[in-house]
Structures are given as C-alpha cells and as structure tokens.
Amino acid sequence: MKTIEKKLNFKQMTSAIEYFLSSPDTKVGRRLLPEPELAELFNTGRWYIRQCLDELVKKGLVERRKGSGTYVRKIPRIDEINLQIESLSRIKSLGKKIFADSVDSATPEKEKTISGNSSSGLNIGLWSDWHCANINNQAMLGKLVKYSTEAGNKLFVNSIVERLYVKYPTAYLRELLRAQECDGYIVVGRWIEGFLEALGSSDKPILAVHTGNPSAKIISSCPASWIYIDANALIPRAIDIFASQGFKKIAMLGLEPEKGDESIDYDRENQMYDFAMFCLKSNYRKIFRTGIKISESFRVAKAILESNDRPEAIYVSDNYVLLGLIEAMEILNLCPGKDIAVITLSNRDDILPENYNWSRMEFDTVYFSQLIVNSIGHLIHNNQGFGASIALQASWKPGSTHFLA
Numbered sequence: 001m002k003t004i005e006k007k008l009n010f011k012q013m014t015s016a017i018e019y020f021l022s023s024p025d026t027k028v029g030r031r032l033l034p035e036p037e038l039a040e041l042f043n044t045g046r047w048y049i050r051q052c053l054d055e056l057v058k059k060g061l062v063e064r065r066k067g068s069g070t071y072v073r074k075i076p077r078i079d080e081i082n083l084q085i086e087s088l089s090r091i092k093s094l095g096k097k098i099f100a101d102s103v104d105s106a107t108p109e110k111e112k113t114i115s116g117n118s119s120s121g122l123n124i125g126l127w128s129d130w131h132c133a134n135i136n137n138q139a140m141l142g143k144l145v146k147y148s149t150e151a152g153n154k155l156f157v158n159s160i161v162e163r164l165y166v167k168y169p170t171a172y173l174r175e176l177l178r179a180q181e182c183d184g185y186i187v188v189g190r191w192i193e194g195f196l197e198a199l200g201s202s203d204k205p206i207l208a209v210h211t212g213n214p215s216a217k218i219i220s221s222c223p224a225s226w227i228y229i230d231a232n233a234l235i236p237r238a239i240d241i242f243a244s245q246g247f248k249k250i251a252m253l254g255l256e257p258e259k260g261d262e263s264i265d266y267d268r269e270n271q272m273y274d275f276a277m278f279c280l281k282s283n284y285r286k287i288f289r290t291g292i293k294i295s296e297s298f299r300v301a302k303a304i305l306e307s308n309d310r311p312e313a314i315y316v317s318d319n320y321v322l323l324g325l326i327e328a329m330e331i332l333n334l335c336p337g338k339d340i341a342v343i344t345l346s347n348r349d350d351i352l353p354e355n356y357n358w359s360r361m362e363f364d365t366v367y368f369s370q371l372i373v374n375s376i377g378h379l380i381h382n383n384q385g386f387g388a389s390i391a392l393q394a395s396w397k398p399g400s401t402h403f404l405a
Contacts, residue, residue, distance in 0.1 A: 007043050014052045016042070020098045021061055022076050031100040032062065032070045041097055060351045069100070074349075122153045122380055125182040127195050129161040137211060139349065143369035144186070151373055156180050160191045167191065173198035184380040186372060190214070192222050205379035209372055219389065225379060226389035227372055231317075231345075234361045234394055238315040238343045241359075241396070245403045247313040247341060251304060253297070253325060254317035297324025305332055305340070313341035313402075319350060326353055337401035345394070359402035361394040368392055 008016060020026070032038065035053070039046045053070055056062045063073040126144060130137040141157070148155040158176060161167050177199055184205040187195045192208045199206075208214070210228035219226055235252070242250050301324050304311065316322045322344050329336065336342040336356050346352060346360045348367075371390070 010048060010051060013042055013044065013048065014055050017052060017056060017098060018061065018076050021056075021072060026072060026075050026099075028072050028075065030072045031068075032072070033098055033100055034069060038098060058354070122183045122377060123156065123181060124148060124153055124376055124380075125156045125158060125177070125180055125185045126187075127158045127160045127185060127191065128188040129159065129165075129191065130188065140211070140365055140369060143366065144372060147370050147373045151377065153373070153377075156182060160188070160195060167194050170194070170198045174200070184376050186376055187224070192218065192224060196222060196224075205376065207372065207376045207379060225375065227368070227375060228389075228391055229363055229368065230391040230393055233391075234317070234345060235315070237394075237396070238361065241343065241402055242313040242315070242341060245313070245341065249309065249312045251311035251314045252317065253301060253304075253314060253321045297321045298327050299324075301325040302328035302331065305329065305334060311340065312404075313343075316342065316344040319344070319346065319352070323353065337399075337403065338405055341403055342401045356401055357399035359399040360397045362397045363392065363394050 032053075033041065035046050035049050038049045042049065053062060053064070057064060059076075061072070061074050061076055062070050064070050126141075128137075128141065130141040145155055145157065158180075159168070160173065167173075173195070182204065184207070185195070185199075186207050186209060188209060190210065192206075196206075206224040208222065208224040208226045208228075210226070211231075212228070213230060213232045214226065214228055239250060297320060301321070305328055314325065316325060325342070326336075329340070334340055336358075342359070344352070344358055344360050345363075346358070347363050347365045349365060352358050352360070371392070375390070
C-alpha cells in the first residue's frame, strides 16, 4: 500500500479525508477503510485517525456503525475544505484508497433497487412550494431531482406559489403546463386542487405527495395517487411509549402558523388536534397541549417547565421547537432522560443536537423520495391515471431520553 511519506498533523489529515469525501465518485453510504488501514495509509497511529473520524462525525460527514465500520453520511463541498496546496500535493497520489472496495448494501444498492429502471427516460413535471418551505422540504426537493436524474428521467421543477401560501394565478400555471410535454406529474398535496384546476382535462398520471396528513376529503375528491408521511400516527405511539414507562403527565410541543415568517412550513395542525382528542379518551391525570410560534419556542417551553404541574414527559413534533426546549432545559439545569423524558420527531438525514442520545420517531426521507420516483414511473408505464395510496410510517429509534435514568 502506497502511503504518505511525510506525516500530516491532525487538521491536515482531517482536511485530507474531507477532500477525498468531496470526490464526484463518492456516494453516501460508501464505506471507508478500517482504522488500521487508514493509519497505515496516512503513516500515523490509529489514535490520530480515530480523532479525525470523530471530528468528521461531529460535522455530520461520516457515521460509525457498530461492528460494520465508518460510512459516508454527507458529501462536503470542495470549496468548504481548508486544505493547503502543500498538503494537497502530498495526498493526491493516494487516489481513492481511503474507501473500501465494497459499498453499504443498505444504501446505494437499496437506492438502485428502488429507483430501478421502471421510470427510465420519462419527462416528469414536479409542482411544489418546497423551494420556499422549510429546510427539510428543500432537502426533499433535492433528493427528488437526484433520484429522477439517476433513473434517466427529465424532471421539470415548477413552483406553484408566488411566495409561501400564495398560489400563482390559474391562467399562469396553465401556460406553464402547456409549455411542457410531460408523461406524468408529481404534485405537493396541499396544492392538488389548484393544480387540477390549471391542468384541466388530462389522462396523464398524477402522484400527490405530502409531508403530513392530507384530509380525507381531499384524498377522496382528487383523482390522484397519494404518498404521504403519516405524522398523525406518531401521537398515540409516543403516548403509548411514555405510558409504558408509567408517565401520567405528558406534553406535546408543536408549531402553529406564525404570520410573516416564511422560513418555516407549518404542517402540525392535525397533530395538535389529534393529540388533544387522543388524550381526552385516555386516563392521564394531566395533559399539556400547546401550539407555539418558532420565535416563542424557548419562552413557551421554559414557562411549561417552570409550572407547578410540570410534565413528566414531552413529545416534540418539530426540530425547531426541540432547540427551544433544550435551551430552556439547560437554563433550568434539567436534563432530557434524567429529569424529563423526551421523544422527538426527526428525519433520517437530520443532525440532532449533540450531547444526548435522542429517542426519536424517524422518517426515512431517502426512501420516501425514491418511492415517489419509482411510483410515478410505475403509473406512467402501466398507463394508470391513479392507483393505491401509500402512507409512510416512522420508525421508532429508542435512545436514552424516553425514560428517566
């Protein structure tokens, strides 16, 4: 094995590994060489390699899997890497040797199977508001573009809104639709009625997607297949988990619309209602229920924690609210999983606040995106106007915060 002749310091080695991760050939899920081989490659000790990998884990670029190895989690941008020219000239000769020959079968191979060839060579119209919604939806938009392109499709990305919650005039949308020859359409569910009005009579397949729960009325009235994230099912599951620990006082912290704030997509109204209705049928002595604005998450969380009837357990339905809760708990010297039990909602790619092993309900947005691409391809190739609807459930990822140690 060819190695670096002159040793690099800690920062240089970390930047060097980042440089290799930024390669165009790198894929999420690719496995790095074992630590002993990396140490030999960089002509250093295992301890230094382990420290470098720890730093990359903190940055969210790689992840460790017990008994398996270290895998690429996120590909860094080359312009964000602080690598000096002198170091670069010394590491380029190593090529791509930091990677093992095999890739993780749970990621790239899974992607190949799901996105497959069933949707290859299609023109697909995507109509959404995700470009101006929250960070998670923007990431979802990027995944759809990525997997559609990998499947050999051409994806026409269109905005259905002028700004958040304000739809373009129907006549304008109709002109855009006429200008694009598409085999089928992917439409964000909340805008499906406006889209159908602009589309008019058409036999092209339509797949409506939603990152929350569409109403039964919309599902039944619109001629489209649906794929959506079943957020409402989380509430009874979270409460049942808390109940199994003997908790009686349970709170839910979630967002409500905040006028004028266009950086957040508020899709938790149904959750809040279902939380209240579910609790009314239960035997819990006290239930806290609150809908809070993003700018008030810290203040509301702190007020609840300081109340005389403080909750024993809290279900958090939004990452932004989780940050406010953590800040409030730290000021009050409270610890998740020690003083108050916490379960949070998250997505597969989310990097949650450090220092805690969070118990979470996790949605696999990578699979969600792949399923969307594969499903629209299936509808088009089978000439189906619409088919069955699919509700994606969250996986329960137990950490150490849903009980009190």
